[in-house]
Amino acid sequence: MSSVLRAALASLLALSPLAAHAAPCTPQWVTGWASSQMVPTGDNALPAGSLGGATLRQIIRPSIDGTGLRIRLSNAYGTAPLHIDGATLARAVKAGSAAIDPASLIALHFDGQAGVTIPAGADYLSDPVDLPLHAFDDLAVTLHYAQDPQGQTSHPGSRTTSWLLAGDHLADADLPGARAFQHWFTLSALEVARCEAPRLIVALGDSITDGHGATDDANDRWTDDFARRLQADPATRGLAIVNQGIGGNRLLHDGLGPNALSRLDRDVLVQPGVAWVVVLEGINDIGTLTREAPVDAAAHQALVDQMIGAYRQIIARAHGQGIKVVGGTVMPFMGNAYYHPDARNEADRQAVNRWIREKGHFDAVVDFDQAMRDPAQPDRLLPAYDLGDHLHPSPAGYRAMAQSIPLALFGGR
Known part of the structure; x- marks a missing residue:
């Protein structure tokens, strides 16, 4: 075999899929x-x-x-x-x-x-x-x-x-x-070895992220539906997403589980490969404030301020680790029998959402509120997406949440 032919063959092998597959990598x-x-x-x-x-x-x-x-x-x-x-x-x-x-x-x-x-x-x-x-x-x-x-x-x-x-x-x-x-x-956790640079989205949230109302053994939480969207698009197929939701979770106080700030390190910041965190927290803070008794206007304002302070803390701590933070707007819950919200609770939700939507806070915003509310009654979930308690989405609602997230936020189309 001539030296020219040997050189040409070596070049072809170097470019072939088999050679690329055989190349060693550091997982x-x-x-x-x-x-x-x-x-x-x-x-x-x-x-x-x-x-x-x-x-x-x-x-x-x-x-x-x-x-x-x-x-x-x-x-x-x-x-x-x-x-x-x-x-x-x-x-x-x-x-x-x-x-x-x-x-x-x-x-x-x-x-x-x-x-x-x-x-x-x-x-x-x-x-x-x-x-x-x-x-x-x-x-x-x-x-x-x-x-x-x-x-x-x-x-x-x-x-x-x-x-x-x-x-x-x-x-x-x-x-x-x-x-x-x-x-x-x-x-x-289950950690996965990959040759490609790791890229992970962590969903930090309450029962809406945890999947209250999802179908047992059917994997139809909003994070599951969004994972299927990520894998269906070649541009985002290399992204993982994990669900770090806890039912009843709050930003500021412990409930059924530890508050969001106290679990941020364990559940988000130390996860291998984390590049983004999607934060959907706050509805339980707003609802719990007046669940047992009314409070005065100063207490309502203090709650809004403290919630915004918690969001700022999440953003600052994530940015310190090079992680981008996507804010999810708080969804409607008027009509819920557990929290029995009134106009003041709705005003608190609107104030929090205004801050979330403002530029200069989160790296990006997913407007779950806009995607899930009833246009005829914006303080309520759209009936087609409502599990029935006027707080949690149905499986159809979780699909709508997943569809409302732009893949472009994570490099998709």
Whole structure:
């Protein structure tokens, strides 16, 4: 073979897709699925002793493709070290089922060991696993608890079924007789390895982001619908989105979970690959102010000022990490029986939204209020988008929210 021919062949190989695919890369981590952790209360908590010696299987769905993964376990609200005997990962047969594909079963390890002891207040990453995965794969993570946690760490609003069965069933293909519930425990994130530079959107919010009213096991929260839009557009297919919503969440005070400012670091700023955060918080602050009794005008003004101060804090802290902040306007809730808002509450909402829409605060704005309100009664949700409580969207409403977000904010068309 002549030197010219050899040189030409070398050039063609260098440009070929096969050569490009074979080229080595340094994988980078991006959070592909996450859930905000809190202390479960009431019916959201498991009875004492439920987890000790038991197997818990939980279904999660990444929003991005990858070449490998690792899970993050959390003992954030534990008061003592938590001992996990073992963990496995497998492809789930389908959403809403505890059955897995046995051929896909992988034993997870932690520092090379089958089990792990997670200190109180800490998270712990599993060792990386080389496993090609696709966006929207249903993955089953199964944990065996060596002991009952001293202080449960949970995400109550999973909208996804989990299964609990006494004994060690880490490798079982199914869990007949298991107790089923819609909560996640101990499992806080799935991190995905990718050759491309990581780019992540974190949705920080309350029950509207968490998906109250979404269909169990159907993945139809607004973040799920938006994830499908991202993956359908070649320009945004490299973006992941994770849902860090907590039902009842407020900017300023704890409710069913920790307030937004107190969880900003854990839920947003430390997530691998985060480039944007979409903030939809505030309706519970406005509603709670007068839920039990009226307050004077000064208290209404103080609430608005403090909410704006909280937004400023989120923006400043995110910008300090090079993260862009997208503000979501607060949606209507007139007619809600729990908060029974009046004209003053509506004035507070309008004042907050005016500030959100003003240039110079957020890097961009998504006007959920405009997209979801009834044009004939702007202080109410459009009936077609209303779950029925005049506060939370229906699945159709969540789709409308997802459609209202311009892909161009994140480099799409």
